[in-house]
Amino acid sequence: MSESYAEKAAALDAVDELGKLRAQFVLDDAVYLDGNSLGALPRSVPGRVEDVVRRQWGSLRIRSWDESGWWTAPERIGDLIAPLVGAAAGQIVVSDSTSVNVFKAVVGAVRLAGGGDGHGDGDGEGGGGGRDEILVDATTFPTDGYIAASAARLTGCTLRPVTPDEVPGALGPRTAAVLLNHVDYRTGRLHDLPSLTAAIHDAGAVAVWDLCHSAGALPVGLDEHGVDLAVGCTYKYLNGGPGSPAYLYVRRDLQPRFDSPLPGWNSHADPFGMTPDFTPAPGALRGRVGTPDILSMLALEAALEVWDGVSVAAVRAKSLALTDFFLECVSAYVPEGAVESVTPAAHAERGSQVALRCSDAGGVMRRLIERGVVGDFREPDILRFGFTPLYVGFGDVERAARVLAEITS
Structure with a gap:
């Protein structure tokens, strides 16, 4: 047998x-079946990181923000990820951690829905009428639940944990935002993104999807299925390395109204104007916050080269x-x-x-x-x-x- x-x-x-792609990774005799936690090292990464450290940082120094393209890395690398999740260019920005991007997305989703009262009372109980409820996947990776609870407190919404199967029946006129995982981290179950997104939209709510366990492993179809907002990490199936920066997707038609709860100088329309008032940058750039993590960012860019073709x-x-x-x-x-x-x-x-x-x-x-x-x-x-x-x-x-x-x- x-x-x-x-x-x-x-x-x-x-x-x-x-099978020929295996040669592009640093592997040994072990059977490595933990790429859903940390992807293997692409062979192109060490040389790129050495160049970033020795030449770009060591020799060019501050000039690398322009001459080495550091400043545009978040959106440039976002455009490399876009086809892997079924998105057109200009809708993904790479920055921060998954947790930070979940926070941006959930609070931003409530604001897009015109929900909440903006005055959380510390226990997640909703404010006045209207859309004052956030649904969250009850089986989610714990951090998503913690972040959703914090977003509910901040916006004055009630947090309601439900399983993905329960979402259609739980939606209603109070629902502002729904945070779901595309693939369950524990069981590997793939949830029905198209039908759940459609149900959320039919209820007048905003859909936020966590793609950590699907991006780079299966088709997602963000644009095709009209997903509003999505987040994901890059160190699993995208092989970006430990702690590599995450990404935020904001559907193009929603970008002018996306109000991030974490405005920073990097998401300002005139970042070097140093004005006291915040004016958000156009497009997905408003999903940026602070100075990009260049070493990890450019290691990720090198790792994504294995996806060519x-x-x-x-x-x-x-x-x-x-x-x-x-x-x-x-x-x-x-x-x-x-x-x-x-x-x-x-x-x-x-x-x-x-x-x-x-x-x-x-x-x-x-x-x-x-x-x-x-x-x-x-x-x-x-x-x-x-x-x-x-x-x-x-x-x-x-x-x-x-x-x-x-x-x-």
């Missing part, structure tokens, strides 16, 4: 059109093939009852990870890592395996399932 799946993996790798549709097709094959190998190898998949089997509901429920999951993951299979563990009993199609092969998948079987037998 083991030999037949190994042969199948070899055959699949032999015809994998994305790569089709997101091809990435999605391989992602589904990898996760299908992993589940097939797990079913064949792992003793019955040792693990249980909590990731949906249906392609339409699956991101690019597989989450397995397992007793002593923390201990099992430690032993997997010791054996050269790197995934991660989430409390209380989840083994997470992320599949980055740019560098994960079918042979990796077969080996990971085989080692898992040996550990759980």
Whole structure:
């Protein structure tokens, strides 16, 4: 049995059109299935960072803001990310962390909806009539929930946690903004962005999507589906490096009305005018705040070069093939009852990870890592395996399932 799946993996790798991209990453003999937490290092990055440090900063110094293009990096790199999430140029700015951008987006969404009273009372209870409610994914990554609660206090809105399935029934005339994850970080479930966005719009509310676990792994279609605002990190499937800056998408027709709760000199229409009154810059630039993190920003720009000529549709097709094959190998190898998949089997509901429920999951993951299979563990009993199609092969998948079987037998 083991030999037949190994042969199948070899055959699949032999015809994998994305397989050649693996050589563009710094990898070793381990099976790296944790790209949904931190992507592997693209080979182009170290040389670029050295140039930024030694030549641009070391020699050109302050001149690099103009001569090396530092000043325009946030929007320039945003335009590189745009096609990966289905957006036209001029709608994404790269800056700050995901958490900061979630805050900008949720407060900005309430303001776009004409909601809240602008006077939070500390406990999230809504103010007067009108749109004074924020819906948040109850299963979200904790930070999104914390930020949404803070945004509710700031705007005088009530925060209402609901599951994505409950959103259509929870929407109403009080709803100002809805914050949802495209892919659930724990289970890998892919939520229905098109239909949920349409339902939110039908209710007169503003949709904010967190793309951390989908950008770079599957088609998003921000423009196609009329998403209002979106945020995402760049250190997972986009391989930008630890702590690389996040991004904020503001749909083009909303940009003139987008009122960021964090205005800074970098988002001013005349940043060097040093005027006491704030006038927001045009377009997505109003999503900037302070001085860009140039070292991380330009490392990300180099990392994004691996996407030249790569089709997101091809990435999605391989992602589904990898996760299908992993589940097939797990079913064949792992003793019955040792693990249980909590990731949906249906392609339409699956991101690019597989989450397995397992007793002593923390201990099992430690032993997997010791054996050269790197995934991660989430409390209380989840083994997470992320599949980055740019560098994960079918042979990796077969080996990971085989080692898992040996550990759980």
